[in-house]
Amino acid sequence: MFALREHGSKGVEDLMKFVMVGSGAVGCYFGARLLLAGHDVTFIARGERLRALREQGITLVHGDEPTRIPQVGAVESLNEVDAVDYVFLGVKTWQVAEAAQTFSALTAEHTRFLTLQNGVDAPHEVAGMVGARRTLGGIVRGFFEMTDLTTVRHVGVPPTIIYGQIDGGRSAPTDQLLPLLIEAGINAEHSTDIEASLWEKFLLVTALSGVGTVTRSTVGELARAPRRATCSTGCWSKWRRWHGRSASACVTMPLTGRWPSLIRSPPRRPPRCTAT
Missing domain, CATH: 3.40.50.720 (NAD(P)-binding Rossmann-like Domain)
Incomplete structure (x- = not known):
């Protein structure tokens, strides 16, 4: 309180x-x-x-x-x-x-x-x-x-x-x-470098919400389904490669090693939450 x-x-x-x-x-x-x-x-x-x-x-x-x-x-x-x-x-x-x-x-x-x-x-x-x-x-x-x-x-x-x-x-x-x-x-x-920070979150959200929308899954469901989590990781990687070619803000994205854990370890992410 x-x-x-x-x-x-x-x-x-x-x-x-x-x-x-x-x-x-x-x-x-x-x-x-x-x-x-x-x-x-x-x-x-x-x-x-x-x-x-x-x-x-x-x-x-x-x-x-x-x-x-x-x-x-x-x-x-x-x-x-x-x-x-x-x-x-x-x-x-x-x-x-x-x-x-x-x-x-x-x-x-x-x-x-x-x-x-x-x-x-x-x-x-x-x-x-x-x-x-x-x-x-x-x-x-x-x-x-x-x-x-x-x-x-x-x-x-x-x-x-x-x-x-x-x-x-x-x-x-x-x-x-x-x-x-x-x-x-x-x-x-x-x-x-707020531009890089904005792109970092944008790439994370688009990968997570894209798979969540197509599969109609919550964050908790994505975390419990290895194939869906792998799909989100793949989407993020493709986004990162595309953006690395088009601009410089995310060429050295710091999430490379953390992304799988962000998807599969959601203790601080409400399982019923969705990403849009």
Whole structure:
């Protein structure tokens, strides 16, 4: 169970303003953790989800231990938000381009936009609107699900965000995000080559989800079926060889020796989970 830290317990210089664009499982989870750490967090939502967040707040569930935050700030549009420090983009991949169109409302140079989608396109779509220096590509590790409109359950690997500026550079706001995440109880890494990190996860997800979709198998079923696991491994290897010819980001992928164990040893991966 997590404890809510009062805003007053943090110095004014330590209090950051975050906006979660997309208040699904990922947005609600990480937004709630930052809120519990004492930061100012606003959730962007619509329809029933917006009404539920305003009326019920958010409940986090780890194992059998729920933590309820009875009141959260939730609005329908970024136009209702003042200048912020960090924008976390948690919408579906196919919604990124539309969401990025709204970022023009946030013009402060120090604002950073963090993408949290699987795949490799989202950071570049956002960078096209706000610039590469202000865009952070991000990777999420962990399994999150909404059990109702305001309750998010985490299972599996520790919640983790790996991020880095999409232009490969560094800046004070980018560096500052790392300790903020860690203080909020979120495992975090600042990648010096986020493009390679994005491709690494993309190749893993596509191999696992491709076989899972064709066979209609969960992660647990894949792990228990050697032929399916071998098929996933083969798909990953083919993806890696193809990408090695087309670009340089994954030529030295570090997963070569770990991939079979990731498939066959899923103690931290919920057996009923699917990869999409």
